[in-house]
Amino acid sequence: MRGIRQLAKHLDISIGTVSRALNGKPDVNEETRKRVLAAAEELGYVANQSGRxxxxxxxNVIGLMIESSKETVENADNFFLGLTGGLQSVLSRHKLDLIMLPCPNDEDPQEYLKRMVTRRVVDALIISATQRIDKRIDFLAKAKIPFVALGRSSSGGNYSWIDLDFEGVAASAVDRLVAKGxxxxxxAVPSTDVNLGYIFLDAYRSALERHGIAYDPALxxxxxxxxxxxxxxxDELIRLDPRPTAIILIYELMAIGLYRRMVEAGIVPGRDLAVIGFREEPRARFLQPTLTCFRMSLRDLGAELAETLLATMPAYADFYPGGARNTIWPLELVAGESDAFSLDS
Amino acid sequence: MRGIRQLAKHLDISIGTVSRALNGKPDVNEETRKRVLAAAEELGYVANQSGRxxxxxxxNVIGLMIESSKETVENADNFFLGLTGGLQSVLSRHKLDLIMLPCPNDEDPQEYLKRMVTRRVVDALIISATQRIDKRIDFLAKAKIPFVALGRSSSGGNYSWIDLDFEGVAASAVDRLVAKGxxxxxxAVPSTDVNLGYIFLDAYRSALERHGIAYDPALxxxxxxxxxxxxxxxDELIRLDPRPTAIILIYELMAIGLYRRMVEAGIVPGRDLAVIGFREEPRARFLQPTLTCFRMSLRDLGAELAETLLATMPAYADFYPGGARNTIWPLELVAGESDAFSLDS
DNA sequence: CTGAAAGCGCTTACAG
DNA sequence: CTGAAAGCGCTTACAG
Incomplete structure (x- = not known):
């Protein structure tokens, strides 16, 4: 007999009025509202979410799905935690809470998603690590669950997604390296089927062709x-003959291992080999020579994700007009020393 | 009119029987159960969690609270994601789901916790980053919400916690360094009020005293x-006069920055300065010289956390007898090159 | 502005 | 073994 009923009895008022007062409905006497709010605060009453x-x-919960596969765990860094701040800054405006849904390794991501969605634990979802063919997208679209994908996919039709500007990064990395001779x-691209690998590789290829350089699969x-x-x-790089004079990494933490292998082989990054990383990362900031890479704000990306998601939710679409959105998220080059030499050829 | 009612109508059976069949209650005809299960599968029916x-x-949801303060985000690495696998391996045995609750930076952790708990989004909680005085513990105890803390605290009475063996790590680090002269x-300890800083420092101090070495706050x-x-x-280290010959780090990623500062100063870790890190970390694995540090299984720790939590939940206590548990989680020394020299004195 | 009542989707005593 | 019914805690038309 705790809950709104008890609170109402305490105030000697009907539960309907209590509910209306608590939820900020307009048709409540201001005096009554104050009393209700004060009593709720005093008794520590918060509406049971299941009832609501x-x-x-x-x-009123938005889920951020995370695939906690071994590889993701090692590499996700704090990418996801970095997003939460921005996501919450937007969601909190609408009194929506964010929860993170870590998909167990031994469960199929699509099954997990399906379970969470059909059980109605969340109103909407943010998915990431989109695969080239991603069944989750088709499922969510069919089930009419609002969602936004962090990452493009070949699956699905007209759905909302935000993706990093792999094309821009690849193009500007190649341009920069070509300019230096x-x-x-x-x-280096991922060995998995994650879609960004394909996009990045395509963009690299186009950039090379733009400069009249033939694409060589061996590289x-x-x-x-x-x-x-x-x-x-x-390791693979130093075995290539002739050896490449530059390498573009899709993942910045790779630079740490790459540097180490180069040093072992007597090759000095930034002098004998130009290296360009992807996302700027606190962890890679201490590399010597400093790594040329690309900067973005995880917080801003989180906020944009939240707005894009809300735009697809009927209840919030009015605040974020425009419907399904597809955004390419720009990154800004941060010049380091790792590619600061020119080839004399 | 979707939901169990629709499913029951489809089967021409009562919703009570459908529910019992779905929930594995014994008093259901096997034939009926099969039909229900088949239909549920076919129609993709999953019980609405709010109704249940x-x-x-x-x-049936367990929350893992994460404080996503800026510092945590940069440092948590994949500590939390690393725990989820082990947590889920145990929770799934009882059909419990794990969600991660990221506390926004601008919200007081206790308020956030209170909100999540009173709204009844979760049945029980795992909290971490315990402060020396941690109001969350008192609140959870008073509200009778089952929880387990990852980290000790001076707050609260007899509650369940698991903490890393800071004493063991500090003692074995000091022993090892003293043995080398x-x-x-x-x-190096955290500048915040997180409890582990105090524990680690105390243990370091006792270990020194055990060896008859006076504790020097300047160090x-x-x-x-x-x-x-x-x-x-x-930076601080090299300003100390006389300079320490060894340093123990409470956080392994600090080693990367420390190495860098040492190299700048012409001091070679592993030759001029002995360094011992804390938790072994993929990220620090590539340091040269390799870092002496301590190993633990995040997955096992996650599983232990889950079992400890379930032991405090009335509905599951039978499976995990013993009541409130306090566990010191051991770490195993991994010898590296960063302290592999002896002082000739 | 307030109260009484319906009903969201489920599970579970209670009859039979 | 099954069905009919109550009720978990809330919000929201509907009267007044």
Missing amino acids: SLRQGTT HRRIAI VIRAKSSEQGGYQAG | SLRQGTT HRRIAI VIRAKSSEQGGYQAG
């Missing part, structure tokens, strides 16, 4: 997106 | 638990 959800048909430019190194992967990529 | 929660009074051993360097912090700690 059941009645309203919404949970490089012609044999290697690239594409597939590696894990980790330090270990960077070490392995370095 | 409201009726049962439980959500070090007497001036510095230590205690307060720094942020990050690479930047490591760099600053290094």
Whole structure:
């Protein structure tokens, strides 16, 4: 007998009025509202979410799905935690809460998603690590669950997504290296089916062709997106003959492993090999020579994700007009020393 | 009219029976159960969680609270994601789901916790980053919400916690350094009020005294638990006169910044300065010389956390007898090259 | 401006 | 073994 009923009894007032007062409905006497608010505060009353959800048909919770596969865990860094601040800054305007949904390794991501969605734990979802073919997108679209994807995919039709500007990064990395005289430019891409690998590689290829440099599949190194992967990529790199004079990494932490392999081989990054990383990262900031890479605000990206998501939710679409949105998120070059030399050829 | 009612109508059976069949209650005809399960699968029916929660009074969801302050975001690494696998491996046995609750920076952790708890979004909680005085613990105890803390605190009475073996780590680090002839051993501890800083420092102090070495407050360097912090700690270290010959870091990523500062100063870690880090970390694995540090399984820790939590929940206590538990989680020394020299004195 | 009542989707005593 | 009914805690038309 705790809950709104008890609070109402305490105030000697009906539960309907209590509810209206608490929820800021206009048709409540200001005096009454104050009394209700004060009593709620005093007794520590907060509406039971299950009761609300059941009645309203919404949970007021937004889920951020995370695939906690071994590789993700090692590499996600604090990418996701970095997003939460921005996401919450927008969601809190609408009294929506954010929860993170870590998909267990041994559960199929689509099954997990389906379970969370059909159980109605969340009103809407943010998914990430989109695969080239991603069944989750089709499922969410079919189930009419509002969602936004962090990452493009070939799946689905007209859905909202935000993706990093892989094209811009690849183009500006290649441009920069070519301007410094490089012609044999290697690239490290993920060994998995994650869509960004394809996009990045395509963009690299186009950029090369724009400069009249033939695309050479031998210079594409597939590696894990980790330090270990960077070490392995370095290993492959030094075996290439003739050796590339530059390498573009899709994942900045690879630089740490790559540097280490280079040093072992007596190759000095920034002098014998130009290196360009991807996202600027506190962890890579201490590399020597400093890494040329690209900067973005995770917080701003989080906020944009939230707004894009809300735009797809009928209840909030009015605040964020425009409907389904597709955004390419720009990154800004941060010049370091790792590619600060020119080739004398 | 979707939901269990629709499913029941489809099967031409009562909703009560459908519910019992779905929930594995014994008093259901096997034939009926099969039909229900098949139909549920076919129609993609999953019980609405709000309905269940409201009726049962439980959500079957366990929350892992994360404070996403700027410092945590930069430093948490994948500590939390690393825990989720182990947590889920245990929780899934009881059909409990895990969600992560990121507390916004601008919200008081206790208020956030209170809101989540009173709204009944979760049945129980795992909290971390315990402060020396942590109001959350008192609140949860008073509200009778089952919880387990990752980290000890001076707050609260008899509650369940698991904490890393800071005493063991400090003792074995000091023992090892003393055995190699070090007497001036510095230590880097967090600049915040997080409880582990106090525990670690106390243990370091006792270990020194055990070896008859006087405790010197000047050798205690307060720094942020990050690479930047490591760099600053290094900066302070080289200003100390006489300079310490060894340093123990409470956070392994500090080693990256520390190394960098040492190299700038012409001091070679592993030759001129002995360094011992804390938790082994993929990120620090590529340091040269390799870092002496301590190993633990995040997955196992997650599993232990889950079992400890379930032991405090009336509905599950039978499976995990023993009541409130306090566990010191051991770490195993991984010898590296960063302290592999002896002082000739 | 307020109260009484319906009903969101489920589970679970209670009859039979 | 099954069905009919109550009720979990809320919000919201509907009267007044």
